[in-house]
Amino acid sequence: MxxxxxxxxxxxxxxxxxxxxxxxxxxxxxxxxxxxxxxxxxxxxxxxxxxxxxxxxxxxxxxxxxxxxxxxxxxxxxxxxxxxxxxxxxxxxxxxxxxxxxxxxxxxxxxxxLGREPVAPIPEAGAAIKSMVASLSMLPVLNQGLVDSRERSTAVQALTFMRDHGHRLVPEQLAVEALRNDWPRTSPLELADLARQLNAGKRLRYQKRLDPAAMARWTSA
CATH class of the missing domain: 3.40.50 (Rossmann fold)
Structure with missing residues (x-):
């Protein structure tokens, strides 16, 4: 396209x-x-x-x-x-x-x-953030985004893990990676909004659905 x-x-x-x-x-x-x-x-x-x-x-x-x-x-x-x-x-x-x-x-x-001043690109996310978003890009997310509470919970768990392990959550970078991984409709913006809420200190609830070993691999990417 x-x-x-x-x-x-x-x-x-x-x-x-x-x-x-x-x-x-x-x-x-x-x-x-x-x-x-x-x-x-x-x-x-x-x-x-x-x-x-x-x-x-x-x-x-x-x-x-x-x-x-x-x-x-x-x-x-x-x-x-x-x-x-x-x-x-x-x-x-x-x-x-x-x-x-x-x-x-x-x-x-x-x-x-096409004309005048170009928009400055979003700086590239680190390898760990890229790995996290790619891992979240499974069939349920690619089909419906974060509409389902289970997929939203998984995203919150992943973002919380990355934040707690010293990785900066840049909402715009997360949106870029979600778009590159073909997240549907406005779900990349929803992922970015979850990061903004966490960055603002909001406690978002989640169920522990992700394998700790799999999450640990993101941080070593």
Whole structure:
């Protein structure tokens, strides 16, 4: 899947032109925005003739729901992009107004940069953190993320172990590694949020489901 982003300092009409140029002659192109008002604020979108939709289940006159083809992600937040990619089999996605909050997605997928100032990549995680996330990337997580309380508990146990053994939990690095290991939809952000809670001193409960010997191998990676 091709991915690209455009700096937020590029004005919106020019961003749209850059996006169309990057897409080229693709057969199926859809614009997806965060809300009806965000689309209506740029009349050139509706006059383009492209199918248009918005994220979520909010009522709107823009009803396109892309499942294939290429998407122009119009000023979407990171969670909206991940949710969109998780529910579709896209050929490409170009993000208008990519900024620092999109850095995990940009870093994980080496997203192509189209204009102005590039977003700084997230520094690489250490080998132990990479090993931990790879070990958590088993079938239940890859199927449904951290929706199931058992998988969430496993993630909390793993993060707590790493923290208690001197490994710094950097939420953005964890999100990058989860994306690289194909965690679905917004589950990489959920893993990052668990790390933030632990870093803030919150005591998160978990069941001891992981093998101590397996966890010990992470720290020696």
């Amino acid at each position: 091709r991915r690209a982003y455009i700096d937020p300092h590029v004005d919106l009409p020019e961003s749209f032109r850059l996006a169309r140029r990057w897409i080229g002659d693709a057969d199926k192109v859809t614009v997806v925005g965060p809300s009806t008002s965000a689309i209506e604020a740029s009349p050139f979108l509706t006059s383009s003739g492209l199918p248009i939709g918005i994220t979520g289940n909010r009522h709107s006159r823009f009803t396109a729901r892309p499942r294939t083809g290429t998407v122009i992600a119009w000023c979407l937040h990171l969670d909206e992009i991940l949710d969109l990619e998780g529910h579709a089999d896209l050929d490409g996605l170009v993000l208008v107004r990519g900024h620092k909050s999109h850095a995990p997605w940009i870093t994980a997928h080496d997203v192509e940069f």
